Amino acid sequence: MATLWTRGIQVCRSFSRLCTTPTVQRGTAVRLMSTENDNLQVDVDSKTGVATMKMCRPPVNSLNLEYLTSISIALEKLENEKCRGLILTSGVPKIFCAGLDILEMYQPDVERLQVFWRSLQDVWLRLYGSKMATIAAINGHSPAGGCLLALCCDYRIMAPNYTIGLNETQLGIVAPFWFKDTICGVVGEREAEHALTLGIMYSTEEALDIKAIDKVVPQEEVYTAAQEKMKQYLKIPEVARQLSKDMMRRENVEKLRLRREDDVANFKNFAVRDSVQKSLGMYLEMLKKKSQQKK
Amino acid sequence: MATLWTRGIQVCRSFSRLCTTPTVQRGTAVRLMSTENDNLQVDVDSKTGVATMKMCRPPVNSLNLEYLTSISIALEKLENEKCRGLILTSGVPKIFCAGLDILEMYQPDVERLQVFWRSLQDVWLRLYGSKMATIAAINGHSPAGGCLLALCCDYRIMAPNYTIGLNETQLGIVAPFWFKDTICGVVGEREAEHALTLGIMYSTEEALDIKAIDKVVPQEEVYTAAQEKMKQYLKIPEVARQLSKDMMRRENVEKLRLRREDDVANFKNFAVRDSVQKSLGMYLEMLKKKSQQKK
Amino acid sequence: MATLWTRGIQVCRSFSRLCTTPTVQRGTAVRLMSTENDNLQVDVDSKTGVATMKMCRPPVNSLNLEYLTSISIALEKLENEKCRGLILTSGVPKIFCAGLDILEMYQPDVERLQVFWRSLQDVWLRLYGSKMATIAAINGHSPAGGCLLALCCDYRIMAPNYTIGLNETQLGIVAPFWFKDTICGVVGEREAEHALTLGIMYSTEEALDIKAIDKVVPQEEVYTAAQEKMKQYLKIPEVARQLSKDMMRRENVEKLRLRREDDVANFKNFAVRDSVQKSLGMYLEMLKKKSQQKK
Numbered sequence A, B, C: 001m002a003t004l005w006t007r008g009i010q011v012c013r014s015f016s017r018l019c020t021t022p023t024v025q026r027g028t029a030v031r032l033m034s035t036e037n038d039n040l041q042v043d044v045d046s047k048t049g050v051a052t053m054k055m056c057r058p059p060v061n062s063l064n065l066e067y068l069t070s071i072s073i074a075l076e077k078l079e080n081e082k083c084r085g086l087i088l089t090s091g092v093p094k095i096f097c098a099g100l101d102i103l104e105m106y107q108p109d110v111e112r113l114q115v116f117w118r119s120l121q122d123v124w125l126r127l128y129g130s131k132m133a134t135i136a137a138i139n140g141h142s143p144a145g146g147c148l149l150a151l152c153c154d155y156r157i158m159a160p161n162y163t164i165g166l167n168e169t170q171l172g173i174v175a176p177f178w179f180k181d182t183i184c185g186v187v188g189e190r191e192a193e194h195a196l197t198l199g200i201m202y203s204t205e206e207a208l209d210i211k212a213i214d215k216v217v218p219q220e221e222v223y224t225a226a227q228e229k230m231k232q233y234l235k236i237p238e239v240a241r242q243l244s245k246d247m248m249r250r251e252n253v254e255k256l257r258l259r260r261e262d263d264v265a266n267f268k269n270f271a272v273r274d275s276v277q278k279s280l281g282m283y284l285e286m287l288k289k290k291s292q293q294k295k
Helices: A002-015 A065-080 A110-128 A144-152 A177-198 A204-209 A219-234 A238-271 A274-294 B002-015 B065-080 B110-128 B144-152 B177-198 B204-209 B219-234 B238-271 B274-294 C002-015 C065-080 C110-128 C144-152 C177-198 C204-209 C219-234 C238-271 C274-294
Strands: A030-033 A040-045 A050-055 A085-090 A133-138 A155-158 A163-165 B030-033 B040-045 B050-055 B085-090 B133-138 B155-158 B163-165 C030-033 C040-045 C050-055 C085-090 C133-138 C155-158 C163-165
Touching: A040 A065, A050 A065, A050 A219, A065 A110, A085 A219, A110 A144, A110 A177, A110 A238, A133 A144, A133 A219, A144 A155, A144 A163, A144 A177, A155 A204, A155 A219, A163 A204, A177 A238, A177 B177, A177 C177, A177 C219, A177 C238, A219 B177, A238 A274, A238 B177, A238 B274, A274 C238, B040 B065, B050 B065, B050 B219, B065 B110, B085 B219, B110 B144, B110 B177, B110 B238, B133 B144, B133 B219, B144 B163, B144 B177, B155 B204, B155 B219, B163 B204, B177 B238, B177 C177, B219 C177, B238 B274, B238 C177, B238 C274, C040 C065, C050 C065, C050 C219, C065 C110, C085 C219, C110 C144, C110 C177, C110 C238, C133 C144, C133 C219, C144 C155, C144 C163, C144 C177, C155 C204, C155 C219, C163 C204, C177 C238, C238 C274
Parallel strands: A050 A085, A085 A133, A133 A155, B050 B085, B085 B133, B133 B155, C050 C085, C085 C133, C133 C155
Antiparallel strands: A030 A040, A040 A050, B030 B040, B040 B050, C030 C040, C040 C050
């Protein structure tokens, strides 16, 4: 995975001209929401009202400002179009999503850094607070922000032999309170503390054991298993399901809404610390070395 | 179970003249608190101070206004009599309690609808907030409000081959926040969200697996197992046990106390929605058809 | 264990001249912080920055005012010295820590009673809120306050064939809200309620099953397993680990800080109740009898 990350870093700036006005179309059986670089494929099955959002930003679906903005806009459109369900998955081999693009945080432009963080907040508010039934079809590794995307969903199905976890502390950074609220809501306080303080990357099997994920199926069945589970959600009267989900999550959503700018300021002040920049620098250096050793 | 529900609907108005002044008597070894229709049998063992409340309202112990009122009054009396423990069980074959009487919510008289909801709040406040040690001897199916009664208890023992769950969303309605708080306190946030959004009915074995219940014993041993567990509670100095329970539950109890009328208004406004009435109507229709097919 | 407790009571006043100015020294490979009676051995490995605090107050490491004060001061010093980790263990055979010295609560001097309670609050605030990575190496029985010390740590490793639990209700007393918050954070609300209301003492195996502890290893490997786990914590960049832990625990810490004097008053008023004094008296009497029977 180190190699993949490194390659991610090498190329991640090259996708900066992402389409920022993705469109979601419905009406025929299946239509495609295509983006300029096809790095976020959104298909809506107009018969079921279920969207599939496939992250296709090689090498590791890392989340930079432009990509987060694309995801956020796509989520907003799906919500506006009254889609009933969303399956989130990856089109990149062996990677679900590697999380935040570290180059957004390393030696950053402070203005962009804050816009970047707000775009991440937006994605969380839209995905965690979605009215849609959301299922993560985790078909690859899923560290940090990738894990967060999965934890935001209503249900998580994962293929074997991958890893998942909020490993921020391993990089010397800290998951914000809304990451913490999200993981606490899935695995409970004890496991969340253990996971966050140690930045643990769990194997698929370990993740199932602590209930960070709900189901394990073979790689080739992850997407169909997600579709199967989605049928169960679709059978439930829409308003009742939405209100029940909202009842569970509203408090956490409101908390971030109320503290957004404080959270941006906290992140900015933390990220620009010498010690954090040093940590990130060392991490990038390590990845580069590992990558070179491999060549 | 569908058949049972239907039969419940067919007969449920016939018990409306329930005794509203049940009396709990103590002094001899075992005395009976009898109600006019014997549909709520309350026995108190005067040696141990343990009451048994047996729901005997065929066919499915459905909770209409009068029955909720009877339960509430009985709970109040037991509390006033300083009973130390309560075993809640059913005298109806294969049904613990089928939950709220849907006819209270379908095409309702709006005044009665609000009184009905307050009576449910009363039962919850008294059972969930009881000073008594409370054990549910779940000897039959336990959907919706029946599941809630069980979750309010301190301990749950269930017979195999039944089902239990807060399946409100399946009927197009939504469990109120205090149902949610109750189930969160038992199975945690993650399982509660899954259970509530999908309205899952768990088998006995599945319920044990997610810790919605504490123990499974054969049907014929459910009540004696409850008595056995009760002995463990009775060994604990009374005040210390009560204060410890109160410490765990006070916050949730206070929350409902503070928001009772808002909660009544929310329920009323939701229940009279066209979409909800339509859902309930379709559900009733489905039950009737299933019942007729069976005849 | 009853015998041990009794012996604890017989001797517990004899350690009252505890050193109140323990010193922590670093610089060489391993230095000892010795107290007057050597009943609290604190060693700091200057290479790793990991301290080991060994409770050596025979017969049962019971927590009286002086001992709590020693622990509190030692924790403060370790924190000030920027120790990175703490392993908490026992030097007394078969006992991790038997909890609060009951003689502090039985027929108490009311002034001292309140100072005693504040010293317990201090230990909790320092241990639960510690910036250090803390691991309990539970090499003996751990009832009541002993269990609390273990639950305050970041990780718990326990030897087989011992017992652990917040058994306060069995003695007729009640764990305060911050004990409750601590155990809820480890085992969740449901298990916490069951544990607290019944004052359950769990076997090592049961404790693992409800996740009150994290790992079971043979008696002779408990300490080395703690050292091994500590290495995992030490690999995490310090500030990120500390901030993540603080994020999980700050709310509970703040709650006690805000309510300290209320909590002292509550405890005092409860402890001096006739019924509580009677319970404690009966408990002490029972221990004495058991002890005499054994002789």
